[in-house]
Amino acid sequence: MSADPTVLETPLAVSHAALGARMVPFAGYLMPVQYPTGIIAEHQWVREHAGLFDVSHMGQGALVGPDHATTAKALERLVPADALGLEPGRQRYTQLLNDEGGILDDLMFSREVGADGRILLVVNAACKAADWAHIAAHLPANVTLETYDDRALVALQGPAAEDVLAALGADVATMRFMDVAAHTIAGVPMLISRSGYTGEDGFEISVAACDVVRLWDLLLQDERVKPIGLGARDSLRLEGGLCLYGHDIDTTTSPIEGGLAWSIQKRRRKEGGFPGAARIQRELAEGPSRMRVGLLVAGRQPAREGADIATKDGAIVGRVTSGGFGPTTEGPVAMGYVPLTLAQPGTDLDLLVRGKALPARVVALPFVPARFRR
Amino acid sequence: MKLYTKDHEWIAIDGDVATVGITTYAQEQLGDVVFVELPDVGKQLSKGGEAAVVESVKAASEVYAPLDGEVVEANAKLADDPGLVNLEPETGGWFVKMKLPAGTDTSELMDEAAYEAFVQTL
Numbered sequence A: 001m002s003a004d005p006t007v008l009e010t011p012l013a014v015s016h017a018a019l020g021a022r023m024v025p026f027a028g029y030l031m032p033v034q035y036p037t038g039i040i041a042e043h044q045w046v047r048e049h050a051g052l053f054d055v056s057h058m059g060q061g062a063l064v065g066p067d068h069a070t071t072a073k074a075l076e077r078l079v080p081a082d083a084l085g086l087e088p089g090r091q092r093y094t095q096l097l098n099d100e101g102g103i104l105d106d107l108m109f110s111r112e113v114g115a116d117g118r119i120l121l122v123v124n125a126a127c128k129a130a131d132w133a134h135i136a137a138h139l140p141a142n143v144t145l146e147t148y149d150d151r152a153l154v155a156l157q158g159p160a161a162e163d164v165l166a167a168l169g170a171d172v173a174t175m176r177f178m179d180v181a182a183h184t185i186a187g188v189p190m191l192i193s194r195s196g197y198t199g200e201d202g203f204e205i206s207v208a209a210c211d212v213v214r215l216w217d218l219l220l221q222d223e224r225v226k227p228i229g230l231g232a233r234d235s236l237r238l239e240g241g242l243c244l245y246g247h248d249i250d251t252t253t254s255p256i257e258g259g260l261a262w263s264i265q266k267r268r269r270k271e272g273g274f275p276g277a278a279r280i281q282r283e284l285a286e287g288p289s290r291m292r293v294g295l296l297v298a299g300r301q302p303a304r305e306g307a308d309i310a311t312k313d314g315a316i317v318g319r320v321t322s323g324g325f326g327p328t329t330e331g332p333v334a335m336g337y338v339p340l341t342l343a344q345p346g347t348d349l350d351l352l353v354r355g356k357a358l359p360a361r362v363v364a365l366p367f368v369p370a371r372f373r374r
Numbered sequence B: 001m002k003l004y005t006k007d008h009e010w011i012a013i014d015g016d017v018a019t020v021g022i023t024t025y026a027q028e029q030l031g032d033v034v035f036v037e038l039p040d041v042g043k044q045l046s047k048g049g050e051a052a053v054v055e056s057v058k059a060a061s062e063v064y065a066p067l068d069g070e071v072v073e074a075n076a077k078l079a080d081d082p083g084l085v086n087l088e089p090e091t092g093g094w095f096v097k098m099k100l101p102a103g104t105d106t107s108e109l110m111d112e113a114a115y116e117a118f119v120q121t122l
Helices: A014-016 A040-046 A070-078 A127-136 A161-167 A209-220 A231-239 A266-271 A277-286 B024-028 B112-120
Strands: A022-026 A029-034 A050-054 A057-063 A090-097 A103-111 A118-123 A144-147 A151-157 A180-185 A188-193 A202-208 A226-227 A288-299 A307-311 A318-327 A331-339 A348-353 A355-362 B002-004 B009-014 B017-022 B033-037 B050-056 B059-066 B069-074 B096-099
Touching: A014 A209, A029 A231, A029 A288, A040 A050, A040 A226, A050 A209, A057 A070, A057 A127, A070 A118, A090 A127, A103 A127, A118 A127, A118 A161, A118 A202, A144 B112, A151 A161, A151 A209, A161 A202, A188 A209, A202 A209, A209 A226, A231 A318, A231 A331, A288 A348, A307 A331, A318 A348, B002 B112, B017 B024, B050 B069
Parallel strands: A050 A226
Antiparallel strands: A022 A029, A050 A151, A057 A118, A057 A144, A090 A103, A103 A118, A151 A202, A180 A188, A188 A202, A288 A331, A288 A355, A307 A318, A307 A348, A318 A331, A348 A355, B002 B009, B009 B017, B017 B096, B033 B050, B050 B059, B069 B096
């Protein structure tokens, strides 16, 4: 196990070791980057069957207030999404914003049926300490933040995920994309959401840390399920056109520049009342100066984060924020920011890698169509 | 004569021509190789300098020249099938052949037994 006492482990550390995972430090945790079959095989397994991910490093918490409206309004002071209109049993994606409309973190929030006044939060591991401090510092006196370090989180992603959970007695077939519901498997209570970070149909399962090994082992007993590391998680989300915080979005990017306007519902666009609202409303009305785009790279050579994006005339106009090889697209794919005038699909650009200009075309995201059950 | 570096390149020397690749250990550490950038024929490589770049799904890694020499051939098969580096790292997945100058000193390189012992320490 970890020799460095400052590096944390998830409750599944022993399971990862038994499976032969290669462990790497990530966001303060020792996490599996891949298992022995390797990233490409794991990636393809998720697209074709079902992959099991340990994402217990992510931060789980809840805002707790006297009723939904009070709690939702407290959250709405920090994020641009419509929390008030969130129905019981539903989940939404949003961003914690700073006063300039830059993104402090992106997160999921949800409302469990029968828990009025409680909004559950899932935030990024690398940001969680800062997020909790930021949230706690901005709450009214009648809303409190609870954080759940005693809970684990696993994701089961891929076309077989629904059947795998059903075979274990969790009736998830009636759940739609972004539904949240309590279920029990083998006597273990858990909260399941139909969501994920792969572009595939799938589920994220929050469970008490002391029960997660049991759940993990049960899921892996199904031959349709294999463990998947952070390497394939990254290639899957990249093909899915999904943002990685700290790379594709950060404090310098607004949700509009990041292509996340879909996550700001109508009422909030109109009313504002969230940090940076003036900038975001202006960008919604007039268009941002730059946009995150998909870049399909010609040839086989990947362009990675940090590569300059240039026009065909050689003018540097932006930078790649995520890039790599797409196992499903069978070629290099990247995302990055370019001026709005160059953000139209079909625009031809170059990505500069070690002195070489790799031709790339702006394409609509995602690279691989999402297969959510809407 | 096949020798190894601490950066996990191998070099097989046959007369004044040497074939260079990366070791089985190196390809295991890299994971799935998706692209290899090879030098042009005629390029002068210097010991410890960049000879090639190997790209896995996760990252780009430099491959260093184990010795000075001039590139006489690059493995064209890697353009279409970079996965050869994973499947046959020490045979079909070679990177370059280079011509060594007369009197090349190989004393800083490891033989197979020394390299295996070195890998055991990692």
